[in-house]
Amino acid sequence: MSRAKLRRMLPRVIVNGAVILAMALWIVPTLGLFITSFRPASEVTSSGWWTVLSSPLKFTQFTIENYRSVLSTGGMTTAFRNSFIITIGGTVVPVFVAALAAFGLSKLHFGGRTFFYGLIVMMLVVPTQMTFIPVLRLYNKLSLSGTFLGLTLVHTGYGLPFAVFMLHNFFDALPDDLFQAAYIDGASVWTTFVRLAIPLSIPAIASLVIFQFLFVWNDLLVALIYLGGHESVAPLTMRLSSLVGSYGQSWHLLTAAAFVSMFVPLVVFFSLQKYFVRGILGGAVKG
Amino acid sequence: MLKRSRLWTVIFFVVVGLMLAPSAALAQGNVVTVLGVWGGQELEAFQKVMQAFTEKTGIEVQFEGTRDLPTVLETRLQAGNPPDVAAIPGPGAMKQYAERGALVDLSKHLDMDVLAADLGPAWIELGSYGDGFYGLMISADVKSLVWYRPDQFAAKGYEVPATWAEMEALMDQMVANGDTPWAIGVESGAASGWPATDWIEDIMLRTAGPQVYDQWVAHEIPWTDPRVKEAFEVFGKIVRNSDYVYGGPAAVLSTNFGDSVSDLFTDPPRAFMHRQASFITSFIRDANPDVVIGKDVNFFLFPPIKEEHGNPMLGAGDMLAQFNDSPAAAEFMKFMATADAQAIWVGELGKLGTNAKIDPAVYPDDVTRAMAEALAQAEIFRFDGSDSMPAAVGSGAFFEAPLMYIGGEDIDSVLEFLEHAAQEAY
Numbered sequence: 001m002s003r004a005k006l007r008r009m010l011p012r013v014i015v016n017g018a019v020i021l022a023m024a025l026w027i028v029p030t031l032g033l034f035i036t037s038f039r040p041a042s043e044v045t046s047s048g049w050w051t052v053l054s055s056p057l058k059f060t061q062f063t064i065e066n067y068r069s070v071l072s073t074g075g076m077t078t079a080f081r082n083s084f085i086i087t088i089g090g091t092v093v094p095v096f097v098a099a100l101a102a103f104g105l106s107k108l109h110f111g112g113r114t115f116f117y118g119l120i121v122m123m124l125v126v127p128t129q130m131t132f133i134p135v136l137r138l139y140n141k142l143s144l145s146g147t148f149l150g151l152t153l154v155h156t157g158y159g160l161p162f163a164v165f166m167l168h169n170f171f172d173a174l175p176d177d178l179f180q181a182a183y184i185d186g187a188s189v190w191t192t193f194v195r196l197a198i199p200l201s202i203p204a205i206a207s208l209v210i211f212q213f214l215f216v217w218n219d220l221l222v223a224l225i226y227l228g229g230h231e232s233v234a235p236l237t238m239r240l241s242s243l244v245g246s247y248g249q250s251w252h253l254l255t256a257a258a259f260v261s262m263f264v265p266l267v268v269f270f271s272l273q274k275y276f277v278r279g280i281l282g283g284a285v286k287g
Numbered sequence: 288m289l290k291r292s293r294l295w296t297v298i299f300f301v302v303v304g305l306m307l308a309p310s311a312a313l314a315q316g317n318v319v320t321v322l323g324v325w326g327g328q329e330l331e332a333f334q335k336v337m338q339a340f341t342e343k344t345g346i347e348v349q350f351e352g353t354r355d356l357p358t359v360l361e362t363r364l365q366a367g368n369p370p371d372v373a374a375i376p377g378p379g380a381m382k383q384y385a386e387r388g389a390l391v392d393l394s395k396h397l398d399m400d401v402l403a404a405d406l407g408p409a410w411i412e413l414g415s416y417g418d419g420f421y422g423l424m425i426s427a428d429v430k431s432l433v434w435y436r437p438d439q440f441a442a443k444g445y446e447v448p449a450t451w452a453e454m455e456a457l458m459d460q461m462v463a464n465g466d467t468p469w470a471i472g473v474e475s476g477a478a479s480g481w482p483a484t485d486w487i488e489d490i491m492l493r494t495a496g497p498q499v500y501d502q503w504v505a506h507e508i509p510w511t512d513p514r515v516k517e518a519f520e521v522f523g524k525i526v527r528n529s530d531y532v533y534g535g536p537a538a539v540l541s542t543n544f545g546d547s548v549s550d551l552f553t554d555p556p557r558a559f560m561h562r563q564a565s566f567i568t569s570f571i572r573d574a575n576p577d578v579v580i581g582k583d584v585n586f587f588l589f590p591p592i593k594e595e596h597g598n599p600m601l602g603a604g605d606m607l608a609q610f611n612d613s614p615a616a617a618e619f620m621k622f623m624a625t626a627d628a629q630a631i632w633v634g635e636l637g638k639l640g641t642n643a644k645i646d647p648a649v650y651p652d653d654v655t656r657a658m659a660e661a662l663a664q665a666e667i668f669r670f671d672g673s674d675s676m677p678a679a680v681g682s683g684a685f686f687e688a689p690l691m692y693i694g695g696e697d698i699d700s701v702l703e704f705l706e707h708a709a710q711e712a713y
Contacts, residue, residue, distance in 0.1 A: 249328065
């Protein structure tokens with residue numbers, strides 16, 4: 001290999017090495033969790049997960065008992081169903097509302113729209129926890145607490161500021177001329193929204209769906225406050241957290257539980273992944 | 288493009304449909320809602336109790352479990368929809384809720400004479416505040432226990448100590464043999480430090496006596512009092528010494544309390560004694576399925592330190608309080624006070640019942656029966672001090688302080704930190 005070629009390769013080797021190192025650092029905790037989820041409780045407490053690396057092919061040290069106990073817990077089907085109801089409602093509604101709002105704030109010209117946009121973006125900094133008591137009080141009056149409808153509405157409320165912010169930026173990047181041309185052809189505002197704005201922003205909407213889906217799927221606190229932990233309405237996160245005793249007994253089951261609950265978001269992520277990358281870049285280069 | 292707008296229509300109807308889906312959580316009529324911290328095995332046991340109640344009365348029980356109980360309960364209280372019944376952390380929390388008028392006086396519904404005969408004065412007193420009775424203890428855990436392996440003690444020629452002097456001699460004998468006396472772990476997530484508070488409370492009861500202990504819990508004596516300092520130092524002599532505790536202070540701080548007992552079961556044992564409450568048996572069973580409790584591992588009582596204070600018993604328990612004055616909730620509280628209900632609950636879990644009429648035969652093993660006997664025979668019983676203090680100290684500064692102390696911080700500055708926190712909280 002010639003010197004010149006080596007010199008050309010060197011930066012690439014360094015960059016690739018750094019990327020691999022960073023990836024390894026990111027993946028180690030997850031890998032540890034994954035290995036732990038297949039180890040029996042007695043070994044989890046007496047030795048670290050890395051000890052299996054010395055003899056990774058000794059299959060007798062692994063067990064699927066943790067997964068079996070998690071999946072055979074009573075009420076698991078109900079919990080999955082509840083999680084789906086909550087997550088689908090809590091994703092579709094805010095994304096739909098945010099698309100309408102962001103379109104209006106970005107492409108329609110009316111007085112005070114900068115003010116309203118600013119107001120919505122300001123909501124991003126309000127801590128969720130501060131809203132619990134007043135909203136719950138209101139919910140009790142309207143008898144919305146403990147209902148899926150109520151939870152869908154709060155997830156919509158908590159998700160909207162970010163969703164509007166993200167879609168607004170994306171719509172802003174769409175050329176105004178395109179919409180002018182549509183208006184000249186006789187399109188109504190609704191038509192330009194449905195036939196121009198939405199198809200063009202599918203990547204941005206897909207990434208938003210992923211964000212919101214993950215947020216709602218993983219949520220424990222919001223559901224606990226507004227829905228309550230009763231079995232008939234409790235989502236998966238709540239069911240899984242009650243696998244552990246009040247002093248933290250049987251915590252090793254949580255390792256398996258984490259992967260059970262991770263499965264659905266992974267499917268969603270990989271099926272929307274090709275849009276996701278485009279969505280993050282959405283608006284990065286004006287075209 | 289028509290297809291896409293049709294897709295939106297479909298999505299719209301799906302969403303509306305989901306939102307209108309009837310929710311089962313609308314608790315109405317003959318239902319009691321109960322908020323508790325129990326999960327796993329405990330939850331299964333409580334479900335059996337709930338089932339028995341429903342069979343007896345026809346009233347349905349809806350249980351909500353969360354380990355974040357104080358936060359959720361506080362939010363619900365503020366918002367005006369507390370659960371009918373909640374399992375609260377202890378007498379300290381009960382007093383705070385009762386003071387705010389959030390609790391229902393149970394003496395209105397329960398026959399107090401029957402209750403006094405069933406529970407005995409100690410449990411009644413713990414649940415009383417002012418003129419009312421607000422907190423019903425349904426089960427207890429005893430804490431002044433030292434776990435050890437009889438076979439290992441026999442093999443090494445160690446004797447169970449009956450006094451603190453014997454305990455100190457035993458510890459030195461172990462060190463001389465190259466063994467490590469104690470396994471201690473204080474890590475417990477956000478509640479890290481509580482196992483150390485139990486140690487200090489146990490010592491405090493024995494070095495300063497129950498009267499001073501009560502004054503200390505009520506903050507009638509400052510944390511900088513020499514008697515408090517003494518209790519910390521007795522604990523420090525063990526926990527800060529790498530000869531006396533497995534792994535030294537660093538391991539104590541980083542080991543989970545439930546895992547540290549496993550050091551007794553390694554071969555050879557890493558340590559020979561473990562001071563922990565009765566509930567540790569469920570951890571032992573989880574992590575070491577082969578260990579037979581009662582045979583391979585047993586307990587002796589934490590030995591008395593100063594003769595004049597005798598050998599008190601430190602304990603904790605599950606306390607129920609009623610937040611809504613509904614007849615169904617009152618019925619549930621009545622049920623939970625009975626020996627029948629408690630027998631189901633404690634029989635499944637190895638906890639100890641508070642109702643004296645419980646047949647000892649319901650306890651799952653001899654060890655639990657021995658604990659029940661120790662509790663019944665204890666001349667002096669005191670409730671866990673940290674559970675009786677205001678939360679800012681009891682589960683705040685007092686959890687943090689032993690961590691600082693074990694980590695090597697100076698005892699006086701640790702106690703000043705505690706005193707500072709206490710002056711703001713009481």
